[in-house]
Amino acid sequence: DAGVTQSPTHLIKTRGQQVTLRCSPKSGHDTVSWYQQALGQGPQFIFQYYEEEERQRGNFPDRFSGHQFPNYSSELNVNALLLGDSALYLCASSLGASSGNTIYFGEGSWLTVV
Amino acid sequence: RKEVEQDPGPFNVPEGATVAFNCTYSNSASQSFFWYRQDCRKEPKLLMSVYSSGNEDGRFTAQLNRASQYISLLIRDSKLSDSATYLCVVNIPPYKYIFGTGTRLKVLA
Numbered sequence: 001d002a003g004v005t006q007s008p009t010h011l012i013k014t015r016g017q018q019v020t021l022r023c024s025p026k027s028g029h030d031t032v033s034w035y036q037q038a039l040g041q042g043p044q045f046i047f048q049y050y051e052e053e054e055r056q057r058g059n060f061p062d063r064f065s066g067h068q069f070p071n072y073s074s075e076l077n078v079n080a081l082l083l084g085d086s087a088l089y090l091c092a093s094s095l096g097a098s099s100g101n102t103i104y105f106g107e108g109s110w111l112t113v114v
Numbered sequence: 115r116k117e118v119e120q121d122p123g124p125f126n127v128p129e130g131a132t133v134a135f136n137c138t139y140s141n142s143a144s145q146s147f148f149w150y151r152q153d154c155r156k157e158p159k160l161l162m163s164v165y166s167s168g169n170e171d172g173r174f175t176a177q178l179n180r181a182s183q184y185i186s187l188l189i190r191d192s193k194l195s196d197s198a199t200y201l202c203v204v205n206i207p208p209y210k211y212i213f214g215t216g217t218r219l220k221v222l223a
Contacts, residue, residue, distance in 0.1 A: 031209075033209075033211070035213075040215070041215055042118075042201055042213035042214050042215045042216050043158065043201075043213045044213070045210055045211060045212065045213075048209050048210075050209075055208075055209060056208065056209040056210055058210070088155075090157060090158070092211075096209075100145045100146030100205045100207070101146075102148065102160055102163065103160075103211060104160065105157040105158050105159070106157060107156070107157050108157050
C-alpha cells in the first residue's frame with residue numbers, strides 16, 4: 001500500500017525563481033492538501049485540491065498556486081521566491097468527500113531559498 | 115489569539131513518568147480533532163483521533179472538552195522513544211486543518 005510520496009526531497013533555489021513540488025496521494029485517496037512548515041512552527045495550511053479544483057485556501061499569497069491531475073496527484077508552484085519561503089513543504093492526502101477525515105503526510109520537500 | 119494554541123515546552127521527563135499536554139482552540143465550529151507526532155526533520159504522523167467520549171490507545175489517552183474548547187493528551191509510563199514533538203490538530207469545516215505549534219517532549223534515561 002503506497003503512502004504519500006513527494007518529490008524532490010531537497011532543493012535549493014535563488015530568490016525570484018520559481019519552484020514546482022510534486023505529490024502522489026496515498027492509494028485510494030482523492031484529496032490532496034499542501035502545508036508549509038517553517039522551523040519551530042506547526043504546519044500552515046496552504047490549500048486543498050479535490051476533483052481537480054482548489055476547494056479551500058489558507059492565508060497564502062497568489063504566488064502559491066497548485067494543480068491536481070485526473071490521477072489525483074498534485075503540484076505546488078511557488079513563483080517569485082522569497083527568502084521567507086524556505087521551509088518544509090508537506091503534502092497530505094485524505095479521502096475527501098466529507099469533512100474531518102484523517103490526513104496522512106508525505107515526507108516533505110525541503111526548500112531552501114538563497 | 116491563535117486558532118490552536120499549545121505550550122511549546124520542552125517537557126523533560128524521566129522514563130516511566132506520566133506527562134500531559136493541553137491544547138486550546140478558538141473556533142467553536144471545529145469538528146474533528148487529532149494528535150500527531152513529529153520526529154525531528156520528519157513528517158507528522160497520526161498518533162490518534164480525539165473523540166468527545168475520550169479514547170485510549172495503549173499508554174496514550176486523549177480527551178476532548180468542547181465546552182471549554184480544549185484537547186488533552188496523556189502519556190503514561192513514558193519511553194525514550196516517545197521523545198518527539200506532539201502536534202494538536204483541529205479541523206474547521208469544511209476542509210481546513212489547523213495545527214498548533216507543537217509541544218516538545220524529551221524523555222530522559
